[in-house]
Each structure stands twice: as C-alpha cells, then as structure tokens.
Amino acid sequence: MSTVRLWTDAEAEAAPRVKAVFDDIRATRKSDFVNNFWRALANDPASLERIWAGLKEIMVAPGALDPLVKEMIYVAVSAANGCTYCAHSHTAAARAKGMSEAQYGELLAVIGMASQTNALASALQVPVDPQFLVGE
Amino acid sequence: MSTVRLWTDAEAEAAPRVKAVFDDIRATRKSDFVNNFWRALANDPASLERIWAGLKEIMVAPGALDPLVKEMIYVAVSAANGCTYCAHSHTAAARAKGMSEAQYGELLAVIGMASQTNALASALQVPVDPQFLVGE
Amino acid sequence: MSTVRLWTDAEAEAAPRVKAVFDDIRATRKSDFVNNFWRALANDPASLERIWAGLKEIMVAPGALDPLVKEMIYVAVSAANGCTYCAHSHTAAARAKGMSEAQYGELLAVIGMASQTNALASALQVPVDPQFLVGE
Amino acid sequence: MSTVRLWTDAEAEAAPRVKAVFDDIRATRKSDFVNNFWRALANDPASLERIWAGLKEIMVAPGALDPLVKEMIYVAVSAANGCTYCAHSHTAAARAKGMSEAQYGELLAVIGMASQTNALASALQVPVDPQFLVGE
Amino acid sequence: MSTVRLWTDAEAEAAPRVKAVFDDIRATRKSDFVNNFWRALANDPASLERIWAGLKEIMVAPGALDPLVKEMIYVAVSAANGCTYCAHSHTAAARAKGMSEAQYGELLAVIGMASQTNALASALQVPVDPQFLVGE
Amino acid sequence: MSTVRLWTDAEAEAAPRVKAVFDDIRATRKSDFVNNFWRALANDPASLERIWAGLKEIMVAPGALDPLVKEMIYVAVSAANGCTYCAHSHTAAARAKGMSEAQYGELLAVIGMASQTNALASALQVPVDPQFLVGE
Numbered sequence: 001m002s003t004v005r006l007w008t009d010a011e012a013e014a015a016p017r018v019k020a021v022f023d024d025i026r027a028t029r030k031s032d033f034v035n036n037f038w039r040a041l042a043n044d045p046a047s048l049e050r051i052w053a054g055l056k057e058i059m060v061a062p063g064a065l066d067p068l069v070k071e072m073i074y075v076a077v078s079a080a081n082g083c084t085y086c087a088h089s090h091t092a093a094a095r096a097k098g099m100s101e102a103q104y105g106e107l108l109a110v111i112g113m114a115s116q117t118n119a120l121a122s123a124l125q126v127p128v129d130p131q132f133l134v135g136e
Numbered sequence: 137m138s139t140v141r142l143w144t145d146a147e148a149e150a151a152p153r154v155k156a157v158f159d160d161i162r163a164t165r166k167s168d169f170v171n172n173f174w175r176a177l178a179n180d181p182a183s184l185e186r187i188w189a190g191l192k193e194i195m196v197a198p199g200a201l202d203p204l205v206k207e208m209i210y211v212a213v214s215a216a217n218g219c220t221y222c223a224h225s226h227t228a229a230a231r232a233k234g235m236s237e238a239q240y241g242e243l244l245a246v247i248g249m250a251s252q253t254n255a256l257a258s259a260l261q262v263p264v265d266p267q268f269l270v271g272e
Numbered sequence: 273m274s275t276v277r278l279w280t281d282a283e284a285e286a287a288p289r290v291k292a293v294f295d296d297i298r299a300t301r302k303s304d305f306v307n308n309f310w311r312a313l314a315n316d317p318a319s320l321e322r323i324w325a326g327l328k329e330i331m332v333a334p335g336a337l338d339p340l341v342k343e344m345i346y347v348a349v350s351a352a353n354g355c356t357y358c359a360h361s362h363t364a365a366a367r368a369k370g371m372s373e374a375q376y377g378e379l380l381a382v383i384g385m386a387s388q389t390n391a392l393a394s395a396l397q398v399p400v401d402p403q404f405l406v407g408e
Numbered sequence: 409m410s411t412v413r414l415w416t417d418a419e420a421e422a423a424p425r426v427k428a429v430f431d432d433i434r435a436t437r438k439s440d441f442v443n444n445f446w447r448a449l450a451n452d453p454a455s456l457e458r459i460w461a462g463l464k465e466i467m468v469a470p471g472a473l474d475p476l477v478k479e480m481i482y483v484a485v486s487a488a489n490g491c492t493y494c495a496h497s498h499t500a501a502a503r504a505k506g507m508s509e510a511q512y513g514e515l516l517a518v519i520g521m522a523s524q525t526n527a528l529a530s531a532l533q534v535p536v537d538p539q540f541l542v543g544e
Numbered sequence: 545m546s547t548v549r550l551w552t553d554a555e556a557e558a559a560p561r562v563k564a565v566f567d568d569i570r571a572t573r574k575s576d577f578v579n580n581f582w583r584a585l586a587n588d589p590a591s592l593e594r595i596w597a598g599l600k601e602i603m604v605a606p607g608a609l610d611p612l613v614k615e616m617i618y619v620a621v622s623a624a625n626g627c628t629y630c631a632h633s634h635t636a637a638a639r640a641k642g643m644s645e646a647q648y649g650e651l652l653a654v655i656g657m658a659s660q661t662n663a664l665a666s667a668l669q670v671p672v673d674p675q676f677l678v679g680e
Numbered sequence: 681m682s683t684v685r686l687w688t689d690a691e692a693e694a695a696p697r698v699k700a701v702f703d704d705i706r707a708t709r710k711s712d713f714v715n716n717f718w719r720a721l722a723n724d725p726a727s728l729e730r731i732w733a734g735l736k737e738i739m740v741a742p743g744a745l746d747p748l749v750k751e752m753i754y755v756a757v758s759a760a761n762g763c764t765y766c767a768h769s770h771t772a773a774a775r776a777k778g779m780s781e782a783q784y785g786e787l788l789a790v791i792g793m794a795s796q797t798n799a800l801a802s803a804l805q806v807p808v809d810p811q812f813l814v815g816e
Binding site for chain 4: 546549590594598601677
Binding site: 274312326327337341344345346350354355361364374375377378385386388390398399405 | 410448471478486491519528533
C-alpha cells in the first residue's frame with residue numbers, strides 16, 4: 001500500500017544504520033514493536049536517523065510539557081493535516097501514555113472548534129488585534 | 137482588511153443579540169476587551185451566538201483537560217491550518233493562561249515535528265499498523 | 273478502522289443521550305439510516321449533541337440558501353480539506369437532495385479551478401487589491 | 409509584496425499575448441478593472457492564457473449551476489485553503505453577483521461547520537459507510 | 545470506492561469525446577495504461593478534455609524544467625495536500641521517468657523539512673524580510 | 681507582527697548558543713544576512729540548533745538532487761501549505777541559486793496543476809490503481 005518497501009526485521013539486521021535506529025526505538029520505548037513509519041523511512045538511513053533523533057529529543061526527553069500533553073498536540077496537528085497514518089499512530093500513543101476517553105473527547109472537541117474558527121477567520125480575513133502582536 | 141465590517145461597541149449596543157454575546161464574552165473573560173473575531177462574526181447574530189456558545193462550552197467550562205492544555209492544542213491546530221488571526225489570538229490567550237516561554241518552545245517543537253512526519257507519512261502512504269486500529 | 277468504537281443501535285438504546293440524538297437524526301432525515309460519523313461521535317455525548325444541533329441548525333433549517341447549494345458547498349470544503357469520509361458522505365447527501373451529474377461536474381470543475389488559483393495566489397503572494405477590502 | 413512584478417497597463421500594451429488576455433478580461437467582465445492576480449500571472453503568458461481560459465469556461469459560460477452558486481463554492485474552497493487573496497477577491501465577486509449578507513452568513517456557517525466535521529472525521533478516521541460508495 | 549463510476553474502455557469506445565482523450569493519453573505516454581483518475585474524470589467530458597490538455601501542456605511539452613524535476617515537484621505538492629491517489633500516481637510517474645531511490649530519499653527529506661518550517665513560520669507568524677519582496 | 685520577539689545581532693552576541701548558529705548561517709551562506717525566521721527561532725535555542733542542522737544537512741550538503749531543484753521543491757511545498765513567509769523566503773532563495781523566470785513560470789504551472797488534480801482526486805476519491813502500489 002505504501003510507495004516504498006517496508007523493511008522487515010531480517011533486512012534491518014543486515015543494515016547497521018537501520019539496525020541501530022530500530023534497536024534504539026525498541027530500547028527507548030521498552031517494546032519490541034517497531035511501527036510501519038520507521039520501516040518505510042528505513043529506505044533512507046539518513047532520514048531515518050535524523051527524524052528519529054528529532055522525535056526522541058522532542059517527544060521523549062523530559063521538558064516543560066507533560067509527555068501526554070505533547071502526544072495530544074501531535075494528534076491535533078495530525079488531524080488538522082488530515083494524515084491517516086498519524087491520526088491512528090498518535091492516538092494509540094496518547095492512549096498508551098494514559099489518555100482517558102474523557103480527555104480524548106475534549107481533545108476532539110478542541111480540534112473541531114479550532115478548525116471551525118480557523119476557517120471562519122480565514123474566510124473573513126479578520127485583522128489581527130494590535131493587542132496580540134509581540135515581535136516588531 | 138476584513139471581508140466584513142467590524143462592529144463597534146456603539147453598534148453592538150443597538151443590537152440586542154449582539155450586545156448579549158459581547159456582554160457574556162466580557163463577563164466570562166473578566167475583561168472589557170472584545171477581539172476582532174467576534175466583531176466580524178457579529179454581522180450574523182445566529183453564528184455569533186452558536187460559535188460563542190460552543191467555544192464557551194469547550195474552552196471555558198471545567199473538564200478533563202487543563203485550560204492551558206486546551207489553548208495550546210488550539211494553537212497547534214491554528215498553525216497547522218495556517219490561520220494568521222488564530223495563531224496570534226490563541227498564542228496570546230495561552231500566554232494569558234500562564235504558558236511559559238519554555239512551554240511555548242516545546243509546543244512549537246511538537247508542531248514542527250508533527251508537520252514533518254505528517255508530510256512524510258502522506259508522501260510514503262504508510263499503511264496503518266493493525267495494532268493501532270480500534271473500531272471495526 | 274476508526275480510532276474509536278462505532279456505536280451499534282443496541283448500545284445507543286441503552287444510553288439516553290445518544291439515543292435521543294440518533295432518534296432525532298432519524299426523524300429529521302425521515303430515514304432509519306444513521307451513518308458512521310454519528311456512531312463514532314457517540315463516544316462523547318456532549319460533542320454528539322453539540323455537533324448535531326449545529327448541523328441541524330445550519331443544514332436543515334430553512335434559510336437564505338437552497339439546501340442543495342449548502343450541500344455542494346459542504347462537498348467543496350471537504351474536498352479542499354482532503355477528508356475522505358466527508359467527500360463520500362456529502363456527495364451522497366448532495367445526490368439525495370437532487371444534484372444532477374451535470375451539476376456535480378460543474379461543482380468539481382469549480383473546486384479544481386479554485387484549488388489551482390488558490391495555490392498560485394499563495395505562491396505569488398499577490399497583494400489584495402484595495403477595491404476588495406471592506407472592514408477597516 | 410508579491411514574489412513577482414505586477415504588470416501595469418502600459419507594460420501590458422507592449423506585450424500582445426498579455427494585452428489580449430487583459431482585453432478579454434475587461435470585455436468579459438464589462439469593467440475596466442483588471443485585478444492583481446492577472447497582473448502577477450502576466451509574467452508567464454502561457455499560464456495567464458491557460459488559467460484565464462479555464463476560469464472563463466468554468467465560471468462565466470452558462471451551465472448547470474447559477475453563477476452566484478459557483479462563486480460561493482469558490483469562496484468556500486478559498487477559505488478552506490486559507491488563501492488570503494482569494495478569500496477577498498471571490499467574496500467581492502460573489503457580492504458583485506448579488507450575494508446578500510444573509511446568504512454570506514449562511515455560506516460562512518456551512519464553511520465553519522464543514523471544517524469542524526472534516527477535522528473530526530479525520531481525527532476519528534471514520535470508515536466510509538458502504539451506502540456512500542459508487543465506483544467499484 | 546470512488547464517488548463516481550470509473551469508465552471502462554468499452555464505455556469510452558462509445559463516447560467520442562472520452563475516446564479521443566483516452567487515445568491521446570495512450571499515444572502521448574506510449575502505453576496502453578489509462579489510470580483511474582482519467583476514468584473518473586470521464587464522467588464530465590469538458591473537465592476531462594480541459595484537465596488533460598493542461599497537464600499535457602505543463603508536464604509533457606518541453607520547457608525550462610526537466611520532466612523528472614516537474615514530476616518531483618508534483619509529488620511534493622501532492623504530499624503537502626495529503627492526496628492519497630496523487631502521492632501514489634506521481635511517485636510511480638517519477639520513478640518511470642528515472643527517479644533513483646537516492647533522489648526520492650532527498651525529495652522526501654525536503655518535503656519533510658519544508659513542512660516543518662512552514663508550520664513553524666505560520667505558528668510564529670514571522671514577518672517577511674524586506675529583502676525578499678519583489679512586487680510593490 | 682510575530683508572536684515572539686525577533687532577536688537582534690546584539691542580543692545574539694550575548695547568547696553563545698544563538699551566536700554559534702547565527703555565525704554558522706553566515707559562514708555557510710557566505711552572507712551577513714540572517715533572515716527573520718532564525719531571529720524568531722532564537723527564542724528556543726534547542727529548536728534553533730536542531731532546525732538549522734537539519735536544513736543544512738538537507739539543503740546545503742551535496743547529494744543526489746541539484747540545490748536549485750531542492751529549493752524549487754521547497755517553494756512548491758510552501759505554496760501548497762499557504763505559508764506566506766516561506767513562499768517569499770524560498771522563492772528569493774531559488775532566485776539566488778539561479779532560477780530563471782522561465783523556470784519559475786513552469787514551477788508555478790506545476791504547483792497550480794497539481795493543486796487542481798489533488799483537489800479533484802480527493803473530491804472523487806479515486807481508488808489507487810494496483811499498478812502504483814509498492815509496499816505490501
């Protein structure tokens with residue numbers, strides 16, 4: 001179904017750069033499961049390494065936002081961009097991080113309301129209030 | 137700059153349905169400031185009432201998600217949809233609700249990373265892993 | 273295939289808030305068919321009620337626009353947003369409201385042409401002619 | 409403000425292919441006004457000719473849809489795509505074709521509602537009901 | 545799966561306008577394969593003719609850009625717009641025109657990076673540097 | 681105009697991590713000009729470093745695609761995403777890398793045509809031809 005071959009574990013074993021990333025995904029997530037996104041990216045080891053490193057830095061390393069909050073933000077962007085794969089994978093990830101059905105319901109409500117007012121503000125071309133401006 | 141006239145307070149005073157919503161916005165937010173989005177929507181009182189009621193129910197009423205988390209999700213959707221007005225207004229709202237610059241930096245990092253992997257998953261048309269599916 | 277369970281009629285029978293909306297959908301549409309969108313939304317009764325109430329007010333209640341015209345506008349937005357489910361459901365709804373194949377052909381032609389000139393105007397960043405401006 | 413030079417009438421006079429299109433725009437619209445979109449496209453005469461010919465065929469020639477309906481569909485797509493220039497130019501065009509403020513209010517309401525349910529269906533990845541499918 | 549019937553070759557044989565376009569697609573591409581996009585568009589012969597003529601003029605006729613470069617640009621736009629069909633069809637077309645896996649890997653990397661910085665610039669609403677402006 | 685303060689050179693001088701990136705931007709581009717995007721990102725040094733490192737790896741390091749081709753792909757994605765800042769900055773960058781007006785005209789034509797057929801394929805929900813599929 002994809003535009004590229006999805007790498008099997010056997011193929012990854014034979015390619016050191018791919019294997020290193022798959023191993024780190026497994027170690028970081030404490031799970032043997034490597035999802036299809038990484039198996040597709042494996043066709044370009046440089047991208048595989050760069051994207052995983054960025055995702056790990058942003059989503060896994062401790063910071064100012066709770067991991068679940070970051071995952072819900074990821075779901076919101078994925079829905080707004082209409083990404084089928086990402087809506088599925090990050091909703092599953094948010095649930096794995098503890099998202100309750102009540103939280104998911106509110107997340108969806110905010111996504112829907114924001115999409116509605118985004119479209120209205122774009123249709124109306126509402127001028128930005130001076131009170132909202134920060135940079136010059 | 138907009139496609140419709142922005143209602144002044146004087147005009148709102150003379151239109152009971154608009155005045156009622158503007159009054160409720162001020163009372164709810166405990167601020168005299170009514171931003172341009174509502175002044176543009178005022179041209180269609182039915183929409184003004186419906187959108188405000190929905191926004192109040194979702195964003196103001198207590199629920200399972202923290203108000204600041206909801207506001208950051210709103211910013212994320214607005215950025216993904218490329219809405220100039222909404223990026224400004226909801227970033228200001230998130231700051232008013234206590235978003236620190238460190239939190240904003242992480243919010244932006246997640247928005248950027250999600251947009252990157254969304255585009256890659258859409259380009260690659262990665263098939264959804266069966267593990268992610270819930271409904272039939 | 274969805275990220276949530278789709279509610280069956282039997283489940284809806286046991287949940288008064290969901291049952292009330294499903295009943296109203298059936299009564300309003302004069303059809304026993306409740307499509308999957310509502311069965312998915314049923315997981316969050318507050319959203320189910322709010323979205324259905326808004327849709328009914330906008331799409332069903334009589335107004336200044338013909339119901340078929342509103343449905344074709346809905347198809348146009350759904351195509352622009354790349355929403356698979358919505359393209360299918362609202363094209364079917366437009367046909368149920370009498371859209372001819374000739375009308376559908378023209379609707380598609382407008383969607384395609386608008387998407388082309390939207391992209392060109394965004395690429396070229398064409399400045400808005402002063403003649404088009406209304407609000408301050 | 410644009411990424412290309414906007415052609416003046418004097419420049420168009422000296423370029424036969426551009427002049428021919430500008431003349432046809434004026435004759436077709438029965439107005440001396442040539443808006444900036446065409447002045448930007450003039451930098452590439454082949455595109456100027458092709459886009460104008462397509463727009464004239466779709467938007468001006470008589471067909472199965474009312475000219476105002478087509479213009480409102482154009483506004484809807486432009487709002488969904490977040491195109492600043494197009495939201496302004498096609499809202500002005502719809503008004504010139506007789507769109508009332510009540511009709512504009514309903515157009516906006518449909519755009520907003522569709523954007524909300526599009527985002528929810530994409531977030532939920534609602535499976536398409538078999539009843540909606542036509543082609544194999 | 546589509547919202548319209550896909551035309552078979554037998555049906556096209558009986559419809560002169562459709563047959564003429566299908567014949568030209570085959571002759572232009574030196575292949576008997578007519579992909580589903582054209583079989584769907586065939587329901588509206590005017591659109592079929594106009595879209596094919598435009599595509600042929602832009603993508604097939606010799607010009608200032610290499611055919612493979614144009615095809616990769618097409619893939620990039622299709623990914624950004626989240627178009628499932630187009631991501632598949634134009635990636636296949638790019639490969640047929642000689643795109644190597646290394647080139648595809650870099651194309652994907654640029655698509656991902658651009659999507660990331662697009663989202664950040666939209667979130668931050670970065671003001672355009674005066675150095676970048678061309679038109680008035 | 682932005683949602684954050686734009687860093688001046690004086691401020692960057694006093695912040696080693698920001699200064700290091702600004703210095704590398706100048707050295708890499710052989711120009712004293714640091715555009716606003718980086719001055720906005722400077723508010724979050726970790727993002728500034730990560731985004732610049734990624735951009736440098738993808739857009740500057742030699743690879744399988746010509747630098748100008750990569751820049752035109754960047755323009756295409758930016759137009760499809762409706763990013764005002766990015767359309768301006770990357771069109772300027774493409775010109776700086778030698779893009780002729782004829783090449784820009786063709787780039788725009790491809791962007792416009794792709795956006796048109798993307799919207800049509802999404803509206804029609806054209807099923808992917810089996811010939812286009814690669815991964816399982």
